[in-house]
Amino acid sequence: MAKYLTLDELDEALTHLRSEYRVLAPAYEHFGGRFAHTDNLVYQDIEQAADIVWQEKSHFSPNEVVLPVTQTLFHFHGDEIIQPSDNIKPILLFARSCDIHAFERLDHMYLKNGKNRDWYYDRLRKKVKIVLLECESSFENCFCVSMGTNKTDNYAAAVRFDDNGMAITIKDPSLESYFDLLGADQDFEPSFVTSNPVKVRTPDQVCDDPDKIRRILTGNPVWQEYDKRCIGCGRCTTSCPTCTCYSVFDISYNTEARIGERRRQQASCMTGNFTDMAGGHSFREKTGDRLRYRALHKVNDYKARQGTDHMCVGCGRCDDRCPHYISFSNIINKMSDVVESAMNSVALEQQHD
Ligand code: SF4
Numbered sequence: 001m002a003k004y005l006t007l008d009e010l011d012e013a014l015t016h017l018r019s020e021y022r023v024l025a026p027a028y029e030h031f032g033g034r035f036a037h038t039d040n041l042v043y044q045d046i047e048q049a050a051d052i053v054w055q056e057k058s059h060f061s062p063n064e065v066v067l068p069v070t071q072t073l074f075h076f077h078g079d080e081i082i083q084p085s086d087n088i089k090p091i092l093l094f095a096r097s098c099d100i101h102a103f104e105r106l107d108h109m110y111l112k113n114g115k116n117r118d119w120y121y122d123r124l125r126k127k128v129k130i131v132l133l134e135c136e137s138s139f140e141n142c143f144c145v146s147m148g149t150n151k152t153d154n155y156a157a158a159v160r161f162d163d164n165g166m167a168i169t170i171k172d173p174s175l176e177s178y179f180d181l182l183g184a185d186q187d188f189e190p191s192f193v194t195s196n197p198v199k200v201r202t203p204d205q206v207c208d209d210p211d212k213i214r215r216i217l218t219g220n221p222v223w224q225e226y227d228k229r230c231i232g233c234g235r236c237t238t239s240c241p242t243c244t245c246y247s248v249f250d251i252s253y254n255t256e257a258r259i260g261e262r263r264r265q266q267a268s269c270m271t272g273n274f275t276d277m278a279g280g281h282s283f284r285e286k287t288g289d290r291l292r293y294r295a296l297h298k299v300n301d302y303k304a305r306q307g308t309d310h311m312c313v314g315c316g317r318c319d320d321r322c323p324h325y326i327s328f329s330n331i332i333n334k335m336s337d338v339v340e341s342a343m344n345s346v347a348l349e350q351q352h353d
């Protein structure tokens with residue numbers, strides 16, 4: 001089914017949908033931006049079509065829908081453990097192609113990485129139906145084409161907004177009834193961005209051995225510049241759709257520590273204390289080392305372990321958010337240059353032997 005709906009008709013459809021679903025899409029959090037008098041663009045519950053901001057890239061990703069920033073795992077009361085309610089409303093999530101690919105990365109990490117499926121992730125993820133939000137053109141700092149995430153057919157419906165309304169094509173029959181009596185029939189297939197101004201070359205394009213890539217880049221002086229430039233604020237990771245780390249801690253409600261809850265909270269490998277261990281030991285104290293760890297995870301180690309795609313989907317949000325203008329796309333290109341140059345040096349030495 002494919003249709004065109006005016007904004008009023010879309011409001012009507014949203015009213016029907018909201019009786020069954022939480023509808024989540026990028027919307028302004030007014031005056032919540034990082035500078036004074038600026039808005040934040042984040043995923044929020046949508047009540048009317050006019051709230052959906054389709055013209056810009058969201059500042060934060062939709063991964064909070066399945067990985068809440070803070071999540072109660074269970075309550076404890078003496079010896080009794082109480083799990084949080086499983087009564088969760090289905091979710092209709094408007095997401096761009098790169099973010100849909102990011103969900104596939106999250107699925108790998110939480111459902112296929114090791115023997116256990118993460119129960120908390122699984123129960124939320126099962127509730128999500130994705131509506132592809134078409135990108136008419138590339139946004140600033142995006143490099144989705146280089147990362148192969150610019151296209152997808154993994155969606156229940158796809159939409160294209162304009163100032164007057166929205167074209168929609170629906171693949172999931174269970175969504176059709178919400179649109180049956182609304183709008184006008186109109187053919188629509190989403191189009192995809194085919195080129196970004198920012199392009200990257202990943203290290204595996206110059207060397208097919210991830211161990212060798214790791215060896216060349218670990219201890220390389222290329223990271224030293226970031227010891228000074230990077231302040232370890234973690235903004236790059238909080239905005240990233242594919243970051244998956246969390247810390248777990250207990251909060252007690254009384255002085256005996258017998259009543260309380262266990263929570264997990266998103267954590268960042270870029271901030272201090274992330275690697276703190278018993279006995280006061282810590283790794284990667286320099287921010288350049290943390291950046292090396294994160295970069296290798298995003299464009300080498302994850303792929304080597306999962307055997308699929310790179311973890312980074314090229315959304316460019318880390319570049320958008322870094323207060324010190326550190327560009328991750330530049331870092332990826334630098335990594336490949338370093339690896340290529342090391343490989344060429346070895347080849348040259350072998351020729352001379
Ligand atoms: S590392 Fe940066 S560009 Fe890659 S997915 Fe994360 S935020 Fe997007």
Ligand code: SF4
Nearest residue numbers: 230231233234236322
């Ligand atoms: S956002 Fe920039 S300064 Fe902050 S931790 Fe990330 S790379 Fe470093």
